[in-house]
Amino acid sequence: MTAKLDTATLKQLDQAHHLHPFTDFKDYAEHGGRIISRAEHVYIYDSDGNKIQDGMSGLWCCNLGYSQNTIKDAVAAQLHELPFYNNFFRCSNQPAVELAGKLCELSPERFQHVFFTNSGSEANDTQIKLVHRYFDLLGKPKKKHIISRINAYHGSTIAAGSLGGMQFMHEQTIGLNYVHHINQPHWFELGGEMDEDSFGIQVARELEAKIDELGEENVAAFIAEPIQGAGGVIIPPATYWPEVKRILDERDILFISDEVICGFGRTGQWYGADTYGTEPDLITFAKAVTNGYMPLGGSLVSNKVSDVLLSGGGEFAHGLTYSGHPASCAAGLATMAIYENSNIIEETAKVLAPHFARNLRALEDHPIVGQVRVKGLFAAVELVRNKNSRERLAPDSAAAVFCRDQAVADNLMVRQTGDAMIMAPPFVTTPAELDTLTAKLAIALDKTAKHFGVA
Numbered sequence: 001m002t003a004k005l006d007t008a009t010l011k012q013l014d015q016a017h018h019l020h021p022f023t024d025f026k027d028y029a030e031h032g033g034r035i036i037s038r039a040e041h042v043y044i045y046d047s048d049g050n051k052i053q054d055g056m057s058g059l060w061c062c063n064l065g066y067s068q069n070t071i072k073d074a075v076a077a078q079l080h081e082l083p084f085y086n087n088f089f090r091c092s093n094q095p096a097v098e099l100a101g102k103l104c105e106l107s108p109e110r111f112q113h114v115f116f117t118n119s120g121s122e123a124n125d126t127q128i129k130l131v132h133r134y135f136d137l138l139g140k141p142k143k144k145h146i147i148s149r150i151n152a153y154h155g156s157t158i159a160a161g162s163l164g165g166m167q168f169m170h171e172q173t174i175g176l177n178y179v180h181h182i183n184q185p186h187w188f189e190l191g192g193e194m195d196e197d198s199f200g201i202q203v204a205r206e207l208e209a210k211i212d213e214l215g216e217e218n219v220a221a222f223i224a225e226p227i228q229g230a231g232g233v234i235i236p237p238a239t240y241w242p243e244v245k246r247i248l249d250e251r252d253i254l255f256i257s258d259e260v261i262c263g264f265g266r267t268g269q270w271y272g273a274d275t276y277g278t279e280p281d282l283i284t285f286a287k288a289v290t291n292g293y294m295p296l297g298g299s300l301v302s303n304k305v306s307d308v309l310l311s312g313g314g315e316f317a318h319g320l321t322y323s324g325h326p327a328s329c330a331a332g333l334a335t336m337a338i339y340e341n342s343n344i345i346e347e348t349a350k351v352l353a354p355h356f357a358r359n360l361r362a363l364e365d366h367p368i369v370g371q372v373r374v375k376g377l378f379a380a381v382e383l384v385r386n387k388n389s390r391e392r393l394a395p396d397s398a399a400a401v402f403c404r405d406q407a408v409a410d411n412l413m414v415r416q417t418g419d420a421m422i423m424a425p426p427f428v429t430t431p432a433e434l435d436t437l438t439a440k441l442a443i444a445l446d447k448t449a450k451h452f453g454v455a
């Protein structure tokens with residue numbers, strides 16, 4: 001490791017040379033940020049000496065916190081044994097082989113194949129190529145269109161960004177012309193006077209209408225996150241997924257469940273698809289597959305799709321230098337071992353999640369809280385000025401930005417999306433630490449209410 005640099009030097013070099021993701025470059029060059037220097041359990045430490053409780057599991061990926069030594073040791077050992085070799089040209093490596101098998105073993109039985117990438121974005125790019133290849137091999141080359149949802153987040157490569165429904169991203173890049181977006185199941189934002197269940201059915205039926213508009217013979221797939229994460233932890237009404245499933249069951253269209261956030265226990269079960277009883281043909285995974293310690297993503301392919309891909313013959317024209325990187329896969333295997341050898345997902349669902357939900361529901365009475373959404377250790381708190389009309393506190397998400405800044409200043413890392421405060425704490429957070437998280441959030445809400453003139 002290189003010698004430690006002092007904070008001032010680090011910040012200066014960072015501002016001078018480092019372009020950060022999803023950041024206003026001009027603003028960052030002028031004002032800079034903070035240097036995170038180490039992490040332990042559920043705490044990150046910055047170079048100014050702050051100890052910050054992480055309410056976001058890093059970027060929704062360190063579900064098991066920062067102190068999983070078996071994962072760190074597995075990566076180090078793998079780097080000594082085989083630091084790299086590619087999986088092209090009829091080569092493979094043990095961690096990639098084992099992890100592919102393990103992910104299939106831990107997934108619903110119909111999933112027996114895995115394609116590895118380095119990230120969730122690349123995994124969703126891969127999904128597009130897989131579904132196109134599938135229908136080409138079936139002799140249905142017209143089936144190229146993909147339906148997604150407004151405000152979805154599927155990554156930031158050009159293809160994944162096109163699949164996503166983030167308007168501000170589409171404004172900067174021309175998206176793929178075969179991707180189409182229907183409304184999101186966001187009752188609080190879009191439901192108006194409708195009850196949640198009726199809204200859920202109505203918005204699900206937009207999928208049916210879009211398929212009919214495009215022509216079923218032209219549509220390849222529907223892609224969706226079980227719960228939209230980056231879009232604001234949008235937990236759909238109970239009627240939504242059953243109605244989507246009914247529509248998909250009746251149509252010759254593949255379903256891609258983007259489990260990059262929801263996968264590996266976030267919603268209380270192994271996949272979000274398990275929580276909602278959907279039956280995807282393809283699963284996108286990344287993030288928590290290595291507990292965020294190494295870059296890794298991929299596509300899990302069900303037999304329905306792999307039977308066609310494997311019997312069709314001909315090269316699949318897609319791959320990444322680091323597809324199935326041995327050190328990343330070693331991290332994945334060590335992560336899966338923790339899940340398998342402990343009952344952390346069950347315990348989280350049984351003990352921590354209800355505790356978290358109780359804490360957050362107690363905030364429903366707060367004058368600026370319009371809605372609390374929570375599933376597993378995944379939550380959003382919507383800020384409003386008027387609970388009945390759902391009038392927002394301030395334009396341009398200013399209230400939630402203010403609230404987030406208050407929480408961060410109080411050493412609690414949470415996020416803001418639109419007018420919602422977003423949380424996804426690690427599963428190793430203790431009940432007492434969840435209480436601290438909620439208490440700090442409540443203080444931030446109080447300060448926000450005062451700042452924006454709500455008693």
Ligand SMILES: Cc1ncc(COP(=O)(O)O)c(C=O)c1O
Binds near residue numbers: 153230287
């Ligand atoms: C649901 C979902 N899909 C895909 C991605 C993209 O993953 P990555 O940032 O690893 O490319 C993300 C990232 O947050 C995500 O939340």
